[in-house]
Amino acid sequence: MAQSDLREVSGKDDRIRARRLRETQNIFARLPATYAASRKQGQQILKRAAGLSIVEWRTLWDLAEVGPLTIRELALIQRTDHSLLSRALPDMRRKGLVEMRRDEEDGRQTIVELTTAGREAFDQAAPFMKRRREAMRAQFTPDELALFASFLDRFDDFLSQPIDDFLNEESAE
Amino acid sequence: MAQSDLREVSGKDDRIRARRLRETQNIFARLPATYAASRKQGQQILKRAAGLSIVEWRTLWDLAEVGPLTIRELALIQRTDHSLLSRALPDMRRKGLVEMRRDEEDGRQTIVELTTAGREAFDQAAPFMKRRREAMRAQFTPDELALFASFLDRFDDFLSQPIDDFLNEESAE
DNA sequence: AAAAATTACGTGACAAGTCATATATTTTTT
DNA sequence: AAAAAATATATGACTTGTCACGTAATTTTT
Numbered sequence: 120m121a122q123s124d125l126r127e128v129s130g131k132d133d134r135i136r137a138r139r140l141r142e143t144q145n146i147f148a149r150l151p152a153t154y155a156a157s158r159k160q161g162q163q164i165l166k167r168a169a170g171l172s173i174v175e176w177r178t179l180w181d182l183a184e185v186g187p188l189t190i191r192e193l194a195l196i197q198r199t200d201h202s203l204l205s206r207a208l209p210d211m212r213r214k215g216l217v218e219m220r221r222d223e224e225d226g227r228q229t230i231v232e233l234t235t236a237g238r239e240a241f242d243q244a245a246p247f248m249k250r251r252r253e254a255m256r257a258q259f260t261p262d263e264l265a266l267f268a269s270f271l272d273r274f275d276d277f278l279s280q281p282i283d284d285f286l287n288e289e290s291a292e
Numbered sequence: 293m294a295q296s297d298l299r300e301v302s303g304k305d306d307r308i309r310a311r312r313l314r315e316t317q318n319i320f321a322r323l324p325a326t327y328a329a330s331r332k333q334g335q336q337i338l339k340r341a342a343g344l345s346i347v348e349w350r351t352l353w354d355l356a357e358v359g360p361l362t363i364r365e366l367a368l369i370q371r372t373d374h375s376l377l378s379r380a381l382p383d384m385r386r387k388g389l390v391e392m393r394r395d396e397e398d399g400r401q402t403i404v405e406l407t408t409a410g411r412e413a414f415d416q417a418a419p420f421m422k423r424r425r426e427a428m429r430a431q432f433t434p435d436e437l438a439l440f441a442s443f444l445d446r447f448d449d450f451l452s453q454p455i456d457d458f459l460n461e462e463s464a465e
Numbered sequence: 466a467a468a469a470a471t472t473a474c475g476t477g478a479c480a481a482g483t484c485a486t487a488t489a490t491t492t493t494t495t
Numbered sequence: 496a497a498a499a500a501a502t503a504t505a506t507g508a509c510t511t512g513t514c515a516c517g518t519a520a521t522t523t524t525t
Contacts, residue, residue, distance in 0.1 A: 134358045139369050144441050147330055147425065148350075152371035153444055154327040155482055156451040157320055158511075162483090164455055172510075177321075185307045191473060196312050198325035200513065205475055227473040227520045247459060252320065254458030258450050259443070267443045268317055270436065271326055277431050278329040282337055285427030286420060328512055331481075335513090347481070364503060373483060378505055380481095400490045400503040 146274065164251055169244040174207045176248070179216065179233065179241040187232040189222065216240055319447065337424055342417040347380045349421070352389065352406065352414040360405040362395065389413055 142148040158173065165171040171179070181196050182188060190208065194201040208231060211217045216237035222228035233241070256264060315321040331346065338344040344352070354369050355361060363381065367374040381404060384390045389410035395401035406414070429437060 131359070135361070135365055135369060138354065138358050139371075142369070143445075144437070145425065146428065146437075146440065146444070147334065149371070149441075149444060149448075150327050150330050151482075153448055153451070154323050155372075156448065157323050159483070160451050160455060161320065162510080164459065167455075174511075181311065185311050186304070188308070189473080192308055196308060196315070198312075198322070199328075199511085201474065202476075202514085203512065205473095225473085225521070229474075250459055250461065251455075252318065254461070255319065255447070255450050258446050263443065264317070264319075266439070267319065267447075268322075270432070270440045270443070271319070271322060272316075273431050274428070274440075275322075275326055275329065277428050278326070278333050282333060282340075282424075286337065286423055288423065288427070324512075332513070335480080345480070362503080372481085374504070375484085375506075376482065378503095395503095398491070398503085402504070 160251070161248075164247050165244055168247040169240050171240060171244055172207075174203060175211055175216065175240075176244055178204065178207065178211065178231070179237055179244075182217065182231065182233040183238065183241045183245075187230050189228045189230055191228070193231065211237075333424070334421075337420050338417055341420040342413050344413060344417055345380075347376060348384055348389065348413075349417055351377065351380070351384065351404070352410055352417075355390065355404065355406040356411065356414045356418075360403050362401045362403055364401070366404065384410075 161173050161176070165173065165176050169176075177197050178193060181193055185192075185196070188196075190201055190204050193204050197204075208217065208219060208229075212219055214236075215234055218232045218234055219229050220232075222230050259267065334346050334349075338346065338349050342349075350370050351366060354366055358365075358369070361369075363374050363377050366377050370377075381390065381392060381402075385392055387409075388407055391405045391407055392402050393405075395403050432440065
């Protein structure tokens with residue numbers, strides 16, 4: 120590679136580094152990678168600890184904490200779409216982790232309940248997931264964590280706004 | 293529905309609310325919903341503004357700012373897997389947004405470059421995306437935003453740690 | 466009571482990510 | 496220079512999420 124080429128590429132590398140760095144301040148731009156890393160870490164721990172997927176873990180946790188729940192309620196707690204659970208639950212039943220039965224009082228609803236095996240799988244994964252939360256929390260002071268959560272609250276509020284509310288405003292500069 | 297049932301269900305609703313509230317303090321648990329909402333908002337704006345997907349927008353933006361880039365470099369900037377781009381780019385070429393050519397100096401690499409149409413699509417979407425970033429930033433002071441980003445830095449650092457580093461430690465209580 | 470509206474769930478189709486593995490090309494080692 | 500290692504890309508398979516739409520059951524309105 121010629122001398123001039125070297126200089127050229129290095130200028131490009133600088134521009135790449137600069138762009139990467141700038142995007143670090145852009146919350147929208149960095150959220151995907153942060154979420155992906157968090158998901159990956161969770162999947163890794165759950166797989167090793169109890170052979171569970173994230174959806175399975177969340178569901179077992181909710182059922183262990185709250186007791187029997189409908190699909191709608193599980194989706195509400197997990198802030199996710201009911202279809203995700205609608206698809207995951209039959210598999211979980213097949214694995215013996217949960218029982219599902221039609222609600223006697225409201226025939227539209229399905230009541231999901233932990234089995235003994237489901238409780239055991241939860242008990243097996245729970246200490247590992249707890250250690251993970253503790254290790255994460257140890258990186259922050261309690262005040263910082265509360266502030267972090269409040270920033271996410273504010274960010275969520277912004278995201279729940281109709282887009283026309285800000286798209287039609289004049290640009291700041 | 294009988295009186296006793298009403299009381300029972302209301303207790304359950306309280307437990308659901310309590311669980312939902314508690315999970316608000318759990319960064320791991322709320323990240324999926326926040327990310328999903330952010331993605332949805334971006335998709336909505338991009339679709340309306342220029343008929344672009346998120347991956348397409350990011351790629352056009354990077355190319356517009358930095359100039360021609362290889363797939364590897366695009367993935368590096370976007371902090372994502374190269375396979376995502378490997379799949380998206382042929383579509384973008386078909387739509388006339390980018391050109392792709394084999395690097396003469398390194399036959400493994402593909403150089404991606406903006407076309408005129410790609411630049412136009414970028415110019416069309418950019419003001420909307422800018423307004424979005426401004427509207428988001430308006431919810432925070434500059435100090436808060438910097439702090440928010442630094443919290444994400446710290447969270448990312450935690451996530452990049454090998455899981456054994458904390459799984460094998462003793463639990464805090 | 467019948468009609469209309471709402472709600473719960475299932476399912477198809479898609480987007481945005483991941484990983485693993487194969488292949489071609491370069492680069493490094495011997 | 497040949498062999499070995501590393502790198503860039505393509506591709507298949509999977510997970511987690513979305514929305515839209517259909518159907519059955521319940522609730523509300525008329």
